[in-house]
Amino acid sequence: MIGGRTLIRDALLVPGTPGPARPFAGWLLVQGNRIAALGPGDPPGERVDRVIDGRERALIPGLVNAHAHSHSSLTRGSAEGLPLEGWLRVIEAEQARLTEEQAHVAALATYCEALLSGTTLILDMCLFPGAAVRAAREVGIRAVVVPYVADTKPFTPTLATTERLLIEGLSDGERVQVWVGLHDLESCSDDQVRAGAELAARHGVGLHLHCAETRASAARTVARTGRRPVAHLAQLGALTPRTLLAHCVWLEEDERRALGAAGAHVAHCPHANLKLGSGIAPVPELLAAGANVALGTDGAKANNTLDMFEVMKLASLLHKGTHLDPAILPPSQVLAMATRHGARALGVPAGGLAPGMLADLILVRLDRFHLQPAAPDAIVTNLVHAARGSDVDLVMVDGRILMEGGAVRAVDAGAVRARAATIGRCLLSAAP
Secondary structure, eight states, X not given: OTTOEEEEXXXXXXXXXXXXXXXXXXXXXEETTEEEEEEESSOOOOOOSEEEEOTTEEEEEOEEEXXXXXXXXXXXXXXXXXXXXXXXXXXXXXXXXXXXXXXXXXXXXXXXXXXXXXXXXXXXXXXXXXXXXXXXXXXXXXXXXXXXXXXXXXXXOOHHHHHHXXXXXXXXXXXXXXXXXXXXXXXXXXXXXXXXXXXHHHHTOOEEEEESOSHHHHHHHHHHHSSOXXXXXXXXXXXXXXXXXXXXXXXXXXXXXXXXXXXXXXXXXXXXXXXXXXXXXXXXXXXXXXXXXXXXXXXXXXXXOOOHHHHHHHHHHHHHHHHTOTXXXXXXXHHHHHTHHHHHHXXXXXXXXXXXXXXXXXXXXXXXXXXXXXOTTTHXXXXXXXXXXXXXXXXXXXXXXXXXXXXXXXXXXXXXXXXXXXXXXXXHHTOO
């Protein structure tokens, strides 16, 4: 209830804030859309409007998916076994046929799937931003909607469309925002990238692009401009503290340092980079250079799931294996990447349990064999390495409960799923 006071008691709290705060058994009070107070043991005897029993539950900040494409949810499981360039040809043929109504259903399906697995904030780089904004408002999820702009792709929206959305104030305060989006340096002209960066600065919003996703794409930028991708973004005025770059697989050391010096952000999408054979992003090196690294699923077609718990586990294990170092990316750091770092990248005051932060929270069931022992000293590593999206029992966004006991409250998730399945089959049957 908006403006009310909700008490979550007897939970195992995982603060997720910087510093030495350890998980502890206790309570948390929500006032309106913000966290008002929290503490160990029994809660104070204050009047509240609702009490939530957190026994055998972990209370953690909501997960942040820093890079996704809602239209991709309609045809997951197709275009398998292709490298990125061939994969893009397949999906772009689908995208060219997509209608706004179909995109609206795709966004509803994406946001329901995300909520059910504990995501409270998602960046959606999409083809029909108005449809995505409507869907985010219907479902209640916190979303950053990013129009998928590229002047070499005639089916995509234009920067003029993005500017109109920004002027019209389509954003819904902090909960639903519109950013400037550009596909990448090689599908957008330099003039378009420069104009997009200027548009983002003029409206005080973020700028999102794919960057150095494959070795071939990075090489094309070098051959065309004589500069590495990050250096070229800087040359075009597109590298600022409000820039979020997806992937960043093929970056050299000076590019990583430049990202850190600029205060820019990276969305690491390990599943998609592996599945499409693109490579492995240098995440420990990016972090060491001072870049803020968040996590993302990418689209469901490039990943097959929107479960951020799976992304956390893969990100943790992948880099331990490639660096032959079991201490790299400890669970606390990976959880921060999926919460606090993602919220920071998207400019949202969330991602931790502390007074004044937005009440974007999830309760994770601990009464499962795979999460034992559910003890303070083990809970963070078990959340990262053992928990699943299906363990999420309650999701709160902006102080409102959006999912409880596996049921999305604001929309009929079963009807959305059926509509999305029908549209997906039609799109696949129409493929050349």
